[in-house]
Every structure is written in structure tokens, then in C-alpha cells.
Amino acid sequence: MGGEGREWMGIEGPIGNFSDLDLHFARFLNRLAGEESPELFLAAALTSALRREGHVCLNLSSFAGRRIGQGHDSWICPDAEKWAEALRRRPVVGEPGDFRPLILEGTRLYLYRYWNYEQKLACLLLERAQNREEGIDEGRLREGLARLFDEEQEGGVNWQKLAAFASVWNRLCVISGGPGTGKTFTVAKILALHLEQRKGEPLRVALSAPTGKAAARLKESIHEAKSRLNCSQEILAAIPEEASTIHRLLGAIPHSPDFRHNAENPLPLDLLVVDESSMVDLALLSKLLQAAPKEAHLILLGDKDQLASVEAGAVLGDICGPGERSSFSPKFSKCYQRITGETLSSNSNCAEPEACGMGDSILLLRKSYRFGPKSGIGALSQAVKAGEGDRALGLLQEGGYRDISWKEVPPPEALGGAIAKSLDGAFPFLKALEPEGAFKGIGVFGLLSPLREGPYGIRALNLLVEAILDRRGDIRKDRPFYHGRPILITRNDYLLRLFNGDVGLILPDARRGGELRAFFSREEGDFRGIPPLRLPEHETAFALTVHKSQGSEFDRVLLILPDRDLPILTRELIYTAITRAREKVEIWGKEEIFRAAVSRRIERTSGLAFRLWGSPPKKW
Numbered sequence: 001m002g003g004e005g006r007e008w009m010g011i012e013g014p015i016g017n018f019s020d021l022d023l024h025f026a027r028f029l030n031r032l033a034g035e036e037s038p039e040l041f042l043a044a045a046l047t048s049a050l051r052r053e054g055h056v057c058l059n060l061s062s063f064a065g066r067r068i069g070q071g072h073d074s075w076i077c078p079d080a081e082k083w084a085e086a087l088r089r090r091p092v093v094g095e096p097g098d099f100r101p102l103i104l105e106g107t108r109l110y111l112y113r114y115w116n117y118e119q120k121l122a123c124l125l126l127e128r129a130q131n132r133e134e135g136i137d138e139g140r141l142r143e144g145l146a147r148l149f150d151e152e153q154e155g156g157v158n159w160q161k162l163a164a165f166a167s168v169w170n171r172l173c174v175i176s177g178g179p180g181t182g183k184t185f186t187v188a189k190i191l192a193l194h195l196e197q198r199k200g201e202p203l204r205v206a207l208s209a210p211t212g213k214a215a216a217r218l219k220e221s222i223h224e225a226k227s228r229l230n231c232s233q234e235i236l237a238a239i240p241e242e243a244s245t246i247h248r249l250l251g252a253i254p255h256s257p258d259f260r261h262n263a264e265n266p267l268p269l270d271l272l273v274v275d276e277s278s279m280v281d282l283a284l285l286s287k288l289l290q291a292a293p294k295e296a297h298l299i300l301l302g303d304k305d306q307l308a309s310v311e312a313g314a315v316l317g318d319i320c321g322p323g324e325r326s327s328f329s330p331k332f333s334k335c336y337q338r339i340t341g342e343t344l345s346s347n348s349n350c351a352e353p354e355a356c357g358m359g360d361s362i363l364l365l366r367k368s369y370r371f372g373p374k375s376g377i378g379a380l381s382q383a384v385k386a387g388e389g390d391r392a393l394g395l396l397q398e399g400g401y402r403d404i405s406w407k408e409v410p411p412p413e414a415l416g417g418a419i420a421k422s423l424d425g426a427f428p429f430l431k432a433l434e435p436e437g438a439f440k441g442i443g444v445f446g447l448l449s450p451l452r453e454g455p456y457g458i459r460a461l462n463l464l465v466e467a468i469l470d471r472r473g474d475i476r477k478d479r480p481f482y483h484g485r486p487i488l489i490t491r492n493d494y495l496l497r498l499f500n501g502d503v504g505l506i507l508p509d510a511r512r513g514g515e516l517r518a519f520f521s522r523e524e525g526d527f528r529g530i531p532p533l534r535l536p537e538h539e540t541a542f543a544l545t546v547h548k549s550q551g552s553e554f555d556r557v558l559l560i561l562p563d564r565d566l567p568i569l570t571r572e573l574i575y576t577a578i579t580r581a582r583e584k585v586e587i588w589g590k591e592e593i594f595r596a597a598v599s600r601r602i603e604r605t606s607g608l609a610f611r612l613w614g615s616p617p618k619k620w
Helices: 020-033 038-052 080-088 112-129 138-148 159-169 183-198 212-226 233-238 246-250 282-291 315-320 330-340 353-359 376-385 389-397 412-420 435-443 458-472 571-578 591-599 608-613
Strands: 102-105 108-111 172-177 205-209 243-245 271-274 297-302 362-365 404-408 445-449 486-489 503-509 515-521 527-530 538-540 543-545 554-560 581-589
Touching: 020 038, 038 080, 038 102, 038 108, 080 102, 102 112, 108 112, 112 172, 112 282, 112 353, 112 608, 138 159, 138 183, 138 330, 159 172, 159 183, 159 330, 159 362, 172 183, 172 315, 183 212, 183 233, 183 271, 183 297, 205 212, 205 246, 212 243, 212 515, 243 246, 246 282, 271 282, 297 315, 315 362, 315 608, 376 389, 376 404, 376 571, 376 581, 389 404, 389 591, 412 458, 435 503, 435 515, 435 527, 445 458, 458 538, 458 543, 503 527, 554 571, 571 581, 571 591, 581 591
Parallel strands: 172 297, 172 362, 205 243, 205 271, 271 297, 404 581, 445 543, 445 554, 554 581
Antiparallel strands: 102 108, 486 503, 486 538, 503 515, 515 527
16 A cells, blocks of 8 residues: 555545544544554545445455546555455454444445344345235225226336336335336235225324425325226225335434434334435435334335435435336236236246345336337337437537527527526516415526536526526515525425425415515425524525425426536436426436536445345446
8 A cells, every 4th residue: 555654634536535533533533543544544544434425345456456536645545355254353353243443344445334224124025025015805806907007018027017016916016117117006006906905904004204205295196197097996095195204204302313204113003105215315215114003005206317415325225226127026927817818927047036026026117108109208218218318419510409499508698698598487486476386486487507606507597597587576585585495495494394405485374474484394284484683504596406306396497507527416316306307307417528428327236225235237
């Protein structure tokens, strides 16, 4: 390991400068180990820094031979095996099953807490995937599937129907699909099937999502889907609509990472639905599964091709595993054929029972009901998902679709004037006097950027938008909390039940003489007002980062890309931004930067895919 003297104690990392926390943690472990070890210091600092970047662990093999830092103080990471051997000699590094600050498993180095989260989550998922439902009323299920899923689909397989069957057959069902593939409509039918299987007995159901905004959307989707279900009034009445955030469901404890519901105090439910699962991080999903009774059915919904969670892990992608399978275990296929009369492709060469079990639990919905063959948004999202930058750029520039367009991003000094032309009718909530009408206007226009800082980041964009609206007389910028100001919560406040990502509006409260309050939608469907000065950390939200826009939909989306290439620009980010739009997408950028972004994939290091499938997942 290269370098001079002891300057390694202040090295800079390959993913930006190490934070003070990373360096203090590395120094603390060296003191705890009783000796100074450059190998331990570097590994500890990297593990801490990588976790902040969304990685679950440090893979020593990925960093072996890489240069850390710059100039005289740079270091070359050692060979992975030699590095691992040096770490094993330190008392602060343990093997799986040990209780040490760091856990080394092969060449993957974890903070103990995250090794524990990952190991428990993998075990619970595999156990649930192989825990078949006993005593299925096949006649009732046959009739229900035929009645609720009577549509023929291209290729002969109705993937929604297959997902519904899998949800009854397995204790675990993961349903992934792009926008408009009918994930929540399928879940409404699944709830009906489960209720019919109970033959009048009550079914304890929990509908949940990672944010209040996503929970409200789940509630709306289930309510709307019920009006189209072909089932009895008794079943319709029994299908729940109320949805809550995962934090609220588990029972958040103020100033604590723990929840009231856990393995010792499980949730009282028979079926748990989690929407927008791509936004759920490793720690939260691990805690949720520990609190879910082992006999309860678990249904995860999401789009595996979207951005991963802001916190550590790319859990939904790892769970869905390698490739896009279309075959299932022989036992699963035979049962499906016996009940429906339809033939499935069977994987008779499945060598690993665990992989077979996971494979029967993963269902990918293919058909989009929102974006048909004439949809530019649909064609563009597919090209981006496939990593075809030239084709995606051609679709944007050729003008063959009315719902997508491209524009060369203007220089920073001209950005305000260009944006002003896009704001007509963009924010109808500015003139609203009551929350219900105001919140409907949030979904009209989405101004998105990959960045927080810089001339093309959301901080600058929000200032530009405020200046434009102030000149037009749409807002009064002479006060921090003005009528119509949209705000985004950036730090959890468990006492106020406000969480990172929640969106609110500053509006007059008619019950308090028109005094301004920060209003937020509640899972119950109504709104609550909070004095603005009590709000936790927040920011103006005319413009959002693409990450923060997850779980939202807009009629029209404007995505502004920076004028230089950055590692944060990936195909998952572009895909997520495009699929926030219902009707129109406009992208401002530079051709070479757009192509580079579409060619770049998110890489998050974890061992979850290996634990579930026996091999790392192929990235999407």
C-alpha cells in the first residue's frame, strides 16, 4: 500500500472528499483495534463513505489496485486477498455471525448494522417465497381468475392474471412494471381473490407506501379500481382503501431508529401491500419484514427500472434478480395450468431450490395501458431503459411524436427567460383558497433536475421560478411563507408525522381567519394545517430533483440536464424523469451528455442479490 508517512489519515476519497464522520469512524476503529493500520483505516473510511452514496458494503475486489486521493498523498488500494487478510487480523473485524463493528464476508466488507439488515431480509424473503399457501380453494380461485381477468393478452400470457395467481400460491409476490401496466389495479383484484378465499372470514389488510404522497396515490388507485371490479358487493365493501406510510404502519418512535412493531411485536395482519417499493431502502424493508407475521402474504409493487432509494440499497432490483424470466418451477406451472387451463413455460433445470422459489414470486408486467404504440413517452422510456441513447435522442428530435420534444439547454444567463415561457398555467395552486383544490394542481407541471446545486440545480431553478412568478404578480416574495408556496420536507419529524419527501402548500386556513398554514395531505384523504414556524427542515418545491419526484405524476414534465457530464446522470434517472409524465415530456440538454447518461447504469454494491439468487443481478 503506497504513500508516505502518516498522511493517509487525511486522504480524499474516490467518491468525493471523505466526510468528517468517515474519518472519525476510521480513526476510532484504529484506536479500538489497538494499533494504526492503513488497511483498516482505508477500508473503514470507504465503507462509511460508500454507505452514504447508497452502497450497502465495500467490495474489496472492486477497489483493489485503485488510486485513492491525489498527488503526494494518494494511495493504491492493496490486492483484495491481501487486504482481506490484513483486515481479518484486526479485532474490530468479524466474520458472519460475529458481533463486531465491521463484518467481512468474502471480499464484501459491511458495517455490522447493514450486514444484519441484509442477512435478515434475505432469510425472510427466501423463507416467505418457499412458504406455500395451504388449503387453496381451487374451484373458487379458478372462477375468480376467469371472472376478474377475462382479457386476452399478446403472447398468450396475461401477466396480471399470473401475478394474481402467484399472490395466492405464494406468501411472497413481487410485481414490477412500468407506468400504466396496471400494478395497483391488479392489486385490487388480488384483494378480491384473497377475500373470496376467506369465505366470509375477515381479512386483515395493510396498504402502505414509503411516503405520504405515495400512500395517498395508492388509496386513490384502489378506490378507482373498485368501481371497475367484477365481484359481489360484499367483497367490494370489504376491500380496504385506507393506506399509510410504512413509518406510520410500523409505529415510528421519536428520536429512535426502531419501531413499535418488530419481530417481538408483529403487525396484526394477514396481507401486506407495499407500493412504490423501489423507493424503500434496505434498512426499512428489513425492519418491515421482521415485523410482518410469517404467515401473512406480502405483495411488493414497484418499477425495478426506476432510481433506487435515496438511502442504502437497490432492494427492489436485487429482489427481482437477473434477467427478465418468463419461466417458472414445474410445480408452479402445473398448478397454474390445472386451475386456469393455460400453459406456462417451465424451468425444469432449476438447480437451486431457493432460486426456483424466488422465481415463482417475481412477476414482471409487460403491457402498458397508458402508453400505447403511438405514445412517444412509451417509446422514449423503452429506448432509455434499453440503453439506446442514439435511438432515444432520435425520437426526441425527429418530431414524430407530439408528446415528447428536445431543446438544447440554454446557458445559465438565458435560463430564466427560457423557463418563463414554460410556466403558463403550470401552477394553478397559486390562486387556490382551500387545500383540496390546491393539491389537485400539484400534478399539472413538474420541473425536474438531476442536481441540487449549480446553475442547473433545483436551488437555482426555484429562485428563478420565484423571481418570474413575483414579477408576474402570482406570488408575493416579500415574506418567507407566502400564499401558494410549495414546500418539500427534507428531514423526518416523527412528532409532527412529517417525513423526508412529503410535499405541502402554504395556504390560508379558513378556520383561523385566513391565517397561513402549511397544509399536507393525510392518508385518510383530508388535510392538516401546521404553523409554518413549526416545520422541520424544508425547501421550496416549484422544482424537484428527479429523486424526490419518485412517487409523483405530472401532466407535463420539463427535465433540465446540466451542460456538463456528471456520474449522477444515469439511464435510471432519465427513465424515472420521463415516466413521471402522463401527457408530455420536454428535455433540455446537450446531445453528448444525454447519450452518456443513457449509456451509464447505476451500480450499487450489496450482497442481497447473491443471497437470493446465487449471483449478482444483471443491471437494467
